[in-house]
Amino acid sequence: MRVTLLGPQRRPTVDAVMRSLRPGGPVATITAGWRDGEAGDDELGRLLGFRSVNLRLYRRWLDVQERDRDFAAAERRLRGVIEEVQEIYLLRLDYALRAVYAVQRRSGEDWLRAAALAEAIGAVRELDAAHLRRVSDIRGEFYQAWPPHDRPVIAGHRAEVSQVLGETAALVVAGGHVGVLADVLHLFNVAAALRSPVIAWSAGAMALTDRIVLFHDRAPQGPGHPEVYGSGLSVLRNLVLLPHARARMLLDDAPRMAIFARRFAPARCILLENGTRVDTDGDGSCPPDTRVLAEDGRVTSLEAA
Amino acid sequence: MTGPAVSRKLAINRLRERRPPEPAVIDRFLARHDVPIIEGARCTFLYRGGADEVRLVHRAVGLPEHIPLRQLYGTDLWYVVLELPEGSRFEYQLEVARGGQRERINDPLNPRLAHSPLGSSSVCYARGYEVPEWTRPDPDSRPGSLIDIRVPSRALRRDCAVTLYLPARLLRTARYPLLVVHDGSDYLKYASAKTVLDNLIHRLDVAETIVAFVSPGDRLAEYANSAAHARYLTAELLPRLEAEFPLTGTPSGRCLMGASFGAVAALSTAFRYPQVYGSLLLQSGSFVFTDIGHDHGGGPAFEPVVKFVNRYRAAPRWVADRVFVSCGVYEPLIIRNRSMVPTFEAAGMDVRYVEARDGHSWENWRDRLREGLSWIFPGPQKFFYE
Structure with missing residues (x-):
């Protein structure tokens, strides 16, 4: 699967990228991450040469809420459970990461500290992995109990989405709310009908990965811990995508960034800044000049990392 | 050189x-x-x-x-x-x-x-102080709405006026956390609470939240560790709100907030109902106590408060998952509030403590709302990557 990852589109580059890819047909778009603003895609349509079809996944999700009340109620309960699981994970993560930073700061013999640090990071990695498994299991059980293909309203939408994707030559996924994007991509089974190439930016790119990592070091309540949220479409593997990295992360804090990179290794932590373009395929391979977070906490190119 | x-x-x-x-x-x-x-x-x-x-x-x-x-x-x-x-x-x-x-x-x-x-x-x-821009009306922020309801209370033997803040675009199918604010009408009038909520929710700093602004009758009696007040909030107001509005209905989605005596009311209510409220937001709490003797300097109104705080400090008890405490360093209460931080921590609660170069005033409490609310009910910023 050929995927082009872009940085934020405040200063759009998607039009130039699309011209370079020459998809040779109409383009499907997903702007569900904009939630209520999903339909406000005139500018995007213009950039794509007025040959795009918006899949309107958020509106479809609202339709499911309205017309399949039982499923909607079950989905609300699922969301409540996932939120609770996420909160408990964050509670544990807080202690585990504080231990990592404390060991990292501690004075004394380097070799002793390095060994302890590796173990502390290992504990965080185990916690991340266990959380991802738990969330996946909970979602799996939900979809077993409420098979979407057996729900007429959802099945109808899935068929329409599949048809549009079958008739288009490329898919564009815009940014926005990554949780909403991941949910609707799963619910309407976009993975099954996906056509190459895919162009995605910011949250749209994150939602294509096998592990969505949320991060915000400049939140009003202080730096939050980077947290594993769940799985996206898993079209991209072994990549942790970091849109707006400079604005959202304390990139100058090399020790903190080093922990970030080591925690998610061997996945590559890729910075998606304004103007970034990364052409990749499903195995996570990226061009050598891709900007990544290295394990020493520096931002560097992939070939130098 | x-x-x-x-x-x-x-x-x-x-x-x-x-x-x-x-x-x-x-x-x-x-x-x-x-x-x-x-x-x-x-x-x-x-x-x-x-x-x-x-x-x-x-x-x-x-x-x-x-x-x-x-x-x-x-x-x-x-x-x-x-x-x-x-x-x-x-x-x-x-x-x-x-x-x-x-x-x-x-x-x-x-x-x-x-x-x-x-x-x-x-x-x-003084140099370096600026009124936070998020306390001023922002035409880009979608305004939430305020509605007044009356809650008949057997516990307090009166009809209680409550002003509810409902966030813009309230969806009946969604579920919202609930913040209960003591001295609610004063927070609205003197701490720009509605403007602050509109702005912080619009900027994704704070989760979309339903807020119940409650106001006391006899404040010094109801807010000074009153069983009747705690029963009113927990057994009368809360069930009614959770029946009529799309609230999460879980401890992690409930917070009690208050300033001064209102902070005492929030803490003592959570103390009486420890499984109900997940968070407390306590501003310049009147946590007056004595370490020796009986001279607390607060006058008769503080007697029940001192009794409650002394008892709590002697045997700190977990009453909520998370406690946000703020106080002005120019307040007489600063030492009391600093002293409560290790007490809360000793009870196993997650505490965030913030000081400001300010006094016992509504604008101090207003200026701390962003730090407090965004910690208690963080907005969805971490989900947004435009």
């Missing part, structure tokens, strides 16, 4: 050198300067008028309660220079003595006023 330090004279000292300054010179001086005059850390307070004595009065701990102003020789201009640490917000009044009468007034030369249920006072913004 650096050159000699350049010491710039204060404006008032430059004026003093012109002796005696003519009234017209003083007129021009006052027209040229905002009062108080802020020059680095030094703040010059002024009063102009005939008087026998002029004093600056305030409640900031650490400074003399009454600070005399000096009369500029041969003029009717009075002045005093105070050093205020960076970022300070300092409320004060002037006491003018004339012909055996003393009168407390707001500073006629300073248009900045702070308001509270007890009246108004002048306020000085």
